[in-house]
Amino acid sequence: MDIENMKNFIEICKNDYNVTKTSEKVNISQPALSKMINQMEDEFNTDIFLKNRGKFIGLTETGKIIFSRFQEIVSSYNLLKLQVSEVEQGYSKDIKIGVSPKVLDILMKDNIYKLYENNDLSIEFVEGDIEYLINEFVNKKIDIIVILSLNELDSSEYYSIRIATSEYVAIMNKNHILGNNNKIKWHDLENMKIATPTKSSQTYRMIMEKINNKKITLKNIFTLSSDKMLIELPINEDIITILPENFYYEYNLDDDIIMKKFEKTEYWHVDMYVSKEDKELNSNTYKVFEKLGYLLNMNTHGEL
Numbered sequence: 001m002d003i004e005n006m007k008n009f010i011e012i013c014k015n016d017y018n019v020t021k022t023s024e025k026v027n028i029s030q031p032a033l034s035k036m037i038n039q040m041e042d043e044f045n046t047d048i049f050l051k052n053r054g055k056f057i058g059l060t061e062t063g064k065i066i067f068s069r070f071q072e073i074v075s076s077y078n079l080l081k082l083q084v085s086e087v088e089q090g091y092s093k094d095i096k097i098g099v100s101p102k103v104l105d106i107l108m109k110d111n112i113y114k115l116y117e118n119n120d121l122s123i124e125f126v127e128g129d130i131e132y133l134i135n136e137f138v139n140k141k142i143d144i145i146v147i148l149s150l151n152e153l154d155s156s157e158y159y160s161i162r163i164a165t166s167e168y169v170a171i172m173n174k175n176h177i178l179g180n181n182n183k184i185k186w187h188d189l190e191n192m193k194i195a196t197p198t199k200s201s202q203t204y205r206m207i208m209e210k211i212n213n214k215k216i217t218l219k220n221i222f223t224l225s226s227d228k229m230l231i232e233l234p235i236n237e238d239i240i241t242i243l244p245e246n247f248y249y250e251y252n253l254d255d256d257i258i259m260k261k262f263e264k265t266e267y268w269h270v271d272m273y274v275s276k277e278d279k280e281l282n283s284n285t286y287k288v289f290e291k292l293g294y295l296l297n298m299n300t301h302g303e304l
Contacts, residue, residue, distance in 0.1 A: 001043060003077050005036050006070040012037075013067050014154075017049060017056035040066075071156075078277050094122040095288050098133040098145040102197070102227070103270055106250055107146075107164055107296050115292055121284060129200060137273065143285045144292065148202050149269035159279045163296040164270040166244035168203070169259040171230075171252070173237040183263040186210050195222040195233045195241040206266060207242055227251055244268035272296070 008026055012033065015022045019037075023030040041048055048063040049056040059067055115123060126133075126142055134152060136142040146163070153160070170184045178188055189211070196204045204223060211218065222239070224230050230241045231251040246268075248259045272293055278286040 001040065003074065005040070006074050008033060008036060009040065010067065010070055010074060012056070013059065017058065019056065075277070094124060095144070095285055096124050096126050096142045097288075097292065098126045098128060098137060098142040098147070100130060100133065100147050101127050102201070103146050103148070103164075106244075106246055107270065112295055114295055115288070121288065123288065130202070140275075143278070144272065144274050144289050146270065146272045146292075146296070149271045153273060157276055158273045159276050160271045160273045161293050162269060163272050163293055164246075164268075166246040166268045167261060168206070168242055168266045168268060169245045169248060169261050171234055171241040171243060171248055171257060171259045172239075173234045174256050174258045175237050176234070176240065178240070178260065179258065181260060184260045185263050186214050187216060189218065189240065190216050191219050193220045193222070193239045194218060195224065195230050195239055197227070197230065197243070198223045198225050203243065203268070210266075231257065 008022070008028065011026055012019060012022045015025065019030055019033050023033055026033075037048065044062065044066065046062045047060050048066060050058040050060055050063075126136070128136070130147050130150070133142065133145050133147055134150075137145045138153075149162070170178070170189075172179060178184060181188065194207070196207050198204060210216075222233065224233075227243065227247050228251045230243060231248060232254070233239045233241055234257050235254065245259065245261075252259075272289065274286055274289040277283075278289070
């Protein structure tokens with residue numbers, strides 16, 4: 001049983017024991033995976049998977065032990081590769097940090113130049129949408145990612161810290177009909193014109209989920225990629241922009257534009273991720289991760 005077969009077995013388990021789905025993910029034919037499973041059961045002389053009408057539905061008790069031990073072996077192997085790479089590359093390793101554009105605009109400024117101080121590492125920031133960054137990170141083409149919070153990354157493989165939190169707020173002209181409200185209810189948006197970031201953004205998805213769940217009818221919805229323009233739109237008295245509070249303080253320069261908090265708070269969270277192997281090794285990448293986390297918290301909260 002070689003390391004690649006162990007990895008493929010783990011992937012089958014992580015994909016709800018679906019060999020077809022795993023085959024597409026690891027780019028190995030379904031017959032080849034089925035043959036691997038048969039060879040495993042022959043080698044250990046036991047059934048590994050529970051079956052129902054020919055389909056895998058879980059692991060036997062023996063299968064659970066094998067799964068656990070294979071995870072330990074693969075983790076140790078990955079750590080060994082990382083240690084060898086660190087020794088071979090030394091401080092010449094290029095470290096890529098993936099960031100979503102919104103995060104880059106708001107958080108990565110002021111003290112960020114300090115990331116390059118006192119080291120000989122080559123550090124590159126890579127911008128992209130969340131789906132692209134996650135794919136590059138999982139496939140080890142990016143070393144660190146700083147993105148809006150999500151639950152798609154396996155906590156057993158990746159380490160994360162929260163580096164920013166902000167409330168979503170309603171931004172409007174002070175003369176808007178809702179301008180005198182202390183706080184805004186979602187139902188207050190009934191028949192209103194609202195503006196949000198583009199449809200690919202998590203902010204847009206969050207807003208539309210609220211709107212649909214509460215069966216709110218909007219008069220119109222505008223989507224823009226520019227946060228500065230979104231903040232400026234409420235100069236027109238009948239438009240409400242919804243953005244995280246820190247965007248309002250970053251871009252608003254007009255005394256006529258105010259912001260109101262929602263009665264039921266929704267949060268904009270930003271997390272930073274690195275592999276657990278990097279953390280365990282205390283690699284160059286993890287040292288950059290720690291320093292970047294410190295600098296981002298300085299930018300968000302002031303001196304720690």
